[in-house]
Amino acid sequence: MIALLLRDLRLAVRAGGGFGLGLAFFLIVVTLVPFGVGPEGGVLARIAPGILWLGALLACLLSLDRIFALDQEDGSLDLLATAPIPMEAVVAVKALAHWLTTGLPLTIAAPVLAVLLHLPQGAYGWLVLSLLLGTPALSVLGTFGAALTVGLRRGGLLLSLLVLPLYVPTLIFGAELVRRGAEGRTVEVPLLMLAGITAATIALMPFASAAAIRMNLRQT
Template sequence: MIALLTRDMRLAVRAGGGFGLGLAFFLIVVVLVPFGVGPQSALLSRIAPGILWLGALLACLLSLDRIFALDHEDGSLDLLATSPLPMEGIVSVKALAHWLTTGLPLVLAAPVLGVLLNLPGPGFGWLVLSLALGTPALSVIGTFGAALTVGLKRGGLLLSLLVLPLYVPTLIFGAEVARRGAEGLAVITPLALLAGITCGTIALLPFASAAVLKVNLR
């Protein structure tokens, strides 16, 4: 499993779909928002949590089609499916590699980019916590979507259409945690719901992704 994780992380970086692309897109979104809404500090402070969360979500979406595509093209996915490793474990490793190369860098970069949007001081810690808790769910859900569309030509658009509705609850509660934290309000309820979504996806979706992959590889 460790060897598979290391291989996937190296492939993600070499193929151009790793942390570099996600961070660049995240930076572009954050930099362009003040030009679109104006330089008002009060307005930027109010919308900063939602913009940062939306940028992180879209950045995670960019590299989803590469999770299984490269392995499918060179035949590695067929070999993995016939290996002694359980398919659920393989899917989980793929999701973890995606989070380490895409989600984790976004979590670490979010406080720096929050300065550009004039995020209130108390909101930085809650923003990092919400992203650290919510981005694993984005990777796991995205892995499920990638499993559904593996082998399809030009499946990137279909993947986006399938995954975006599933991302909405994570986006709502993640942004709400950051917003309430920035305003000094209670965050227990949205934080618990966000944690529940992440735990539920990690517990259930690898089995669904494995089942879908087995069907697609027949």
């Protein structure tokens, strides 16, 4: 399991589809927003939670098609399917590798980029907490979408259409958590909802992803 995780981390860095691409896209989104809506600090502060969360979501989406595509191309996925490791565990490791190369760097970079959007000082801790709670769900849900489209040529667009609706609850409660934290309001409801979504996703989605992979492998 550790060897598989380290292999996926090396592939993500070498392929350029994880750490670098996600951070670059996140930076571009946050940098361009003030040009589009104007430099007024009050306006930027109001929309900052939603923009930061939307940028992180789209940055995670960029590298989803690489989760299983490289293994499918070189035949490693067939070997993993016949290995003594359960496919559910393989999927969980893939999701963890995606989060370590995409979700975690975005969480670390978000407070720095939030300065450009004049995010209130009291919301920085809630921003980091919300991304730490929510980005694992994005990676696990993305793994499910990648499992459904593995083996399809140019399945990136279909993957986005499948995954984006599943991302909506995480986006809503993640942004609401930061927004309430910035306004000094109670955050228990969005915090618990976000944690519940992530916990349920981590518990259930690896089984669905493993079933999707087995089905696609039977058809090839």
